[in-house]
Amino acid sequence: MQIQILCVGKLKERYWREAVAEYEKRLTRYARVTIQEVPDESTPENLSPLQCQQVMDAEGRRLLDRMRPDTYVVALDGRGKQLDSEAFAQSLQERMMDGRTLCLVIGGSLGLSQQVRDRADRMLSLGAMTFPHQMVRIMLLEQIYRGFRILRGEPYHK
Numbered sequence: 591m592q593i594q595i596l597c598v599g600k601l602k603e604r605y606w607r608e609a610v611a612e613y614e615k616r617l618t619r620y621a622r623v624t625i626q627e628v629p630d631e632s633t634p635e636n637l638s639p640l641q642c643q644q645v646m647d648a649e650g651r652r653l654l655d656r657m658r659p660d661t662y663v664v665a666l667d668g669r670g671k672q673l674d675s676e677a678f679a680q681s682l683q684e685r686m687m688d689g690r691t692l693c694l695v696i697g698g699s700l701g702l703s704q705q706v707r708d709r710a711d712r713m714l715s716l717g718a719m720t721f722p723h724q725m726v727r728i729m730l731l732e733q734i735y736r737g738f739r740i741l742r743g744e745p746y747h748k
Contacts, residue, residue, distance in 0.1 A: 650703025670713030
């Protein structure tokens with residue numbers, strides 16, 4: 591299975607990069623996972639709603655430019671559906687069966703543009719709480735790893 595993770599911004603801190611590297615290593619036996627980063631926009635404090643929209647739109651255009659038309663796109667967004675790990679594993683199974691590349695999209699600190707949400711085949715939420723987008727990358731990789739372990743009947747922490 592081929593999985594593309596599109597993210598806004600780079601991971602600057604070493605501990606985030608090390609966590610990503612660990613999950614990338616673990617996932618090599620299950621899928622071909624690529625992570626592509628697009629530049630984030632500067633977001634000073636006290637942006638107006640219009641400026642926030644402009645930031646999300648600029649980041650969204652960069653994300654959309656990296657999506658192929660034939661991919662199945664899942665946007666991570668607080669308005670999306672929440673799944674438990676077993677249901678997420680089942681959604682991975684469905685994507686494996688259709689043979690399309692799975693593209694998971696993580697927005698920047700302000701979220702995703704409407705254009706990216708419109709392009710998504712599905713919206714997924716990791717929960718009602720707000721998380722830093724750097725942490726979301728790790729949480730998503732962990733859930734992908736857990737999902738494959740569930741599908742293969744391998745032990746995982748419940």
